[in-house]
Amino acid sequence: MNLTKLKQKYVPLVFTSNEFNEIIIYITHNSDFNFLNDIYLSEKELDLFFQIVDIFLKTNMPLAYILNNKYFYKYDFYVNEDVLIPRQETECIVEEIMKYDLNNKNLFDICCGSGCIGITLKNLQPKLNLYMSDISPKAIEVANLNLKKYKIKAKTFVSDFLNIFDQINIVPDYITINPPYINSLDLNIENNVKKFEPHLALFAKEEGLYFYKILAKRLDFLFQLNKNLLIICEFGFEQKEQLRNIFSGMIVKYNIDFKKDYSNNWRYFVITSKEIYEK
Numbered sequence: 001m002n003l004t005k006l007k008q009k010y011v012p013l014v015f016t017s018n019e020f021n022e023i024i025i026y027i028t029h030n031s032d033f034n035f036l037n038d039i040y041l042s043e044k045e046l047d048l049f050f051q052i053v054d055i056f057l058k059t060n061m062p063l064a065y066i067l068n069n070k071y072f073y074k075y076d077f078y079v080n081e082d083v084l085i086p087r088q089e090t091e092c093i094v095e096e097i098m099k100y101d102l103n104n105k106n107l108f109d110i111c112c113g114s115g116c117i118g119i120t121l122k123n124l125q126p127k128l129n130l131y132m133s134d135i136s137p138k139a140i141e142v143a144n145l146n147l148k149k150y151k152i153k154a155k156t157f158v159s160d161f162l163n164i165f166d167q168i169n170i171v172p173d174y175i176t177i178n179p180p181y182i183n184s185l186d187l188n189i190e191n192n193v194k195k196f197e198p199h200l201a202l203f204a205k206e207e208g209l210y211f212y213k214i215l216a217k218r219l220d221f222l223f224q225l226n227k228n229l230l231i232i233c234e235f236g237f238e239q240k241e242q243l244r245n246i247f248s249g250m251i252v253k254y255n256i257d258f259k260k261d262y263s264n265n266w267r268y269f270v271i272t273s274k275e276i277y278e279k
């Protein structure tokens with residue numbers, strides 16, 4: 001069947017245009033968007049398409065979990081219900097850190113989930129030394145699967161947030177963190193996010209601010225490990241002012257630069273030491 005006709009039938013009634021493209025890429029193994037409108041699906045491919053539609057309509061499960069796949073930055077990641085589905089806004093962390101020299105540097109991706117941040121960076125700069133940690137052993141299994149998929153080497157750890165730096169003796173040059181940051185009382189969270197994505201990956205205590213408070217408390221310790229350390233951390237787009245308060249006592253010693261995502265929302269901050277910074 002011609003793809004244009006199929007698309008007219010299912011977009012926007014069932015799928016968004018992006019979701020439809022994701023399914024077609026998955027079915028055809030053809031990720032060249034320029035060709036997507038011209039192709040015909042074989043009977044077998046069409047069958048698979050209808051199976052996916054069926055599961056999607058019956059379960060309302062996010063497409064990424066049905067396909068066990070999510071495209072992030074420019075790579076496909078295996079995902080299942082043990083990990084958060086990588087979000088587009090998190091790609092800003094990748095873009096930001098790629099501005100720096102990663103050659104032979106030690107990067108820790110904390111709260112790594114599927115490993116999308118660390119593995120993308122290692123794919124882009126193979127000479128990076130990558131370490132990834134998460135408190136969830138099942139998430140680490142998924143991260144390990146993704147490492148295997150890209151045939152890259154990295155060390156993975158099951159560890160509680162920043163405790164990894166008490167457990168091993170490797171000096172970090174970069175730390176990337178996308179912690180859980182949703183307030184468990186948040187009523188705006190979509191139903192199928194709440195139903196299918198791991199709550200451990202979504203919600204944090206203290207109105208979603210728990211991990212930032214720990215980070216603030218441990219900054220001196222982290223920068224004692226390496227005064228040239230750079231930390232990049234994602235946050236919820238409405239949390240900037242609360243974060244300013246949490247880090248207010250730190251600004252004498254550290255630069256806390258708040259940055260926006262592609263949708264012009266405040267999304268992540270970069271922390272460096274005010275002592276001589278020489279990267």
Ligand SMILES: C[S@@+](CC[C@H](N)C(=O)[O-])C[C@H]1O[C@@H](n2cnc3c(N)ncnc32)[C@H](O)[C@@H]1O
Pocket residue numbers: 083084085086087090110111112113114115116117133134135136139159160161162178179180181200201202
């Ligand atoms: C928002 S998800 C981010 C996943 C991935 N980095 C991404 O950007 O898609 C947060 C991750 O933090 C993990 N996590 C939750 N509590 C943690 C803790 N105390 N220590 C380490 N990781 C934790 C969750 O298992 C989840 O994988």
